[in-house]
Amino acid sequence: MAMITPRLYFAKRLYSGVSSNVKAQKYVLTKYFQGEPKKSDFKIVSEELRDLKDGEILAEAEYLSVDPYMRAYMIGYKLPTDMIGGQVAKIIASRNKSYTEGTYITGSFGWRTHTICNPDDISNKAGLLPITTLPDFSPHPVSLALGVLGMPGNTAYFGLKEICQPKSGETIVITGAAGAVGSHVGQIGKIMGCRVVGFAGTDEKCEYLEKELGFDRAFNYKTVNIKAALKEGCPNRVDCYFDNVGGEISSTIINYMNKYGRVAVCGSISSYNESQLPKVSILQPAIVLKELKIEGFLVNRWTDRWNEGITANLSWLREGKLKYQEKIYHGFDNMVDALVGILRGENTGKAVVKVK
Numbered sequence: 001m002a003m004i005t006p007r008l009y010f011a012k013r014l015y016s017g018v019s020s021n022v023k024a025q026k027y028v029l030t031k032y033f034q035g036e037p038k039k040s041d042f043k044i045v046s047e048e049l050r051d052l053k054d055g056e057i058l059a060e061a062e063y064l065s066v067d068p069y070m071r072a073y074m075i076g077y078k079l080p081t082d083m084i085g086g087q088v089a090k091i092i093a094s095r096n097k098s099y100t101e102g103t104y105i106t107g108s109f110g111w112r113t114h115t116i117c118n119p120d121d122i123s124n125k126a127g128l129l130p131i132t133t134l135p136d137f138s139p140h141p142v143s144l145a146l147g148v149l150g151m152p153g154n155t156a157y158f159g160l161k162e163i164c165q166p167k168s169g170e171t172i173v174i175t176g177a178a179g180a181v182g183s184h185v186g187q188i189g190k191i192m193g194c195r196v197v198g199f200a201g202t203d204e205k206c207e208y209l210e211k212e213l214g215f216d217r218a219f220n221y222k223t224v225n226i227k228a229a230l231k232e233g234c235p236n237r238v239d240c241y242f243d244n245v246g247g248e249i250s251s252t253i254i255n256y257m258n259k260y261g262r263v264a265v266c267g268s269i270s271s272y273n274e275s276q277l278p279k280v281s282i283l284q285p286a287i288v289l290k291e292l293k294i295e296g297f298l299v300n301r302w303t304d305r306w307n308e309g310i311t312a313n314l315s316w317l318r319e320g321k322l323k324y325q326e327k328i329y330h331g332f333d334n335m336v337d338a339l340v341g342i343l344r345g346e347n348t349g350k351a352v353v354k355v356k
């Protein structure tokens with residue numbers, strides 16, 4: 001099977017443009033990130049949009065997503081390049097009967113205000129999360145299509161259920177536990193009858209996880225001894241580990257697992273801003289002696305089951321079993337601040353940018 005590269009996954013341009021009344025603005029990455037992303041790594045470019053052809057729509061972004069992969073993946077692109085990313089957009093003009101004006105959609109359009117595309121064009125779908133018309137989320141905001149009811153929500157849903165396959169009564173440990181994916185994984189773990197223990201970067205986040213989201217225990221990884229926290233929080237050790245951060249904390253957790261434990265390797269945010277990858281404790285003895293299963297995944301593995309995840313998460317949300325927080329940044333000019341914000345841990349739950 002062909003490897004799914006970040007480029008294939010996120011980056012296809014869906015339009016090209018000349019002439020119309022609408023001017024789009026977009027971020028173009030002109031320098032590779034070094035350490036934290038900086039505004040000076042980008043140029044904001046204005047673009048005249050052309051008239052729509054048959055089958056096309058014009059979508060105006062309302063919420064843009066900032067996600068950790070944006071920091072990790074851009075190294076794979078030839079510069080200059082349009083910045084990648086998902087968005088919730090409203091259709092403001094349409095020459096496609098299936099996509100009427102006023103409808104909200106999600107698309108991997110990148111950091112841009114307006115997009116012309118043909119949602120039916122098969123070439124738009126190769127390797128990308130498909131353009132999706134939003135179901136009725138009311139009374140919840142449409143921005144949830146970038147969080148609990150979108151890519152991070154499905155990452156939690158499929159990553160936990162398919163890779164960790166937890167059974168009721170088992171113990172799940174989650175790093176990055178207060179973020180978009182981690183906070184969601186923990187709640188599904190509770191719905192599935194498991195003991196759930198999280199690691200997050202502030203005491204306030206830990207309190208939120210325990211008091212609001214029902215985690216059995218949450219520890220501030222910046223201030224506790226990880227081994228001691230595991231001993232205290234996981235009296236029956238660890239059956240499933242949902243790894244969002246990588247690094248030494250992951251080695252410590254994996255060494256504390258039970259026989260036949262399962263690890264879902266979702267991401268390694270602890271290394272995304274680093275130019276030198278960290279050296280961590282060896283894992284092979286634990287993997288062999290405890291017969292562990294460690295599996296990485298990309299959520300687009302389940303593109304053909306996308307609606308299953310959205311529907312399950314929406315039902316849990318409506319039943320009050322799934323809660324969310326959003327960190328909302330304001331203004332198209334603040335995209336870089338928002339991206340830096342998630343890498344610094346400013347967010348609890350999903351971070352999004354409200355364009356206007």
Ligand SMILES: NC(=O)c1ccc[n+]([C@@H]2O[C@H](COP(=O)([O-])OP(=O)(O)OC[C@H]3O[C@@H](n4cnc5c(N)ncnc54)[C@H](OP(=O)(O)O)[C@@H]3O)[C@@H](O)[C@H]2O)c1
Pocket residue numbers: 067068069151152155176177178179180181182199200201202205244245265266267268269270271297298299300342343344345346347348349350351
């Ligand atoms: N495999 C896939 O398909 C897929 C899909 C989506 C996301 N992901 C991955 O899942 C992980 C979480 O993504 P998300 O969207 O839910 O982001 P997020 O957790 O909402 O935001 C990032 C969080 O990472 C934490 N963090 C930052 N630097 C850290 C460090 N050095 N060590 C530990 N934690 C650190 C911060 O929280 P603290 O305050 O707790 O430090 C921050 O709030 C990322 O690794 C991402 O790449 C993978």
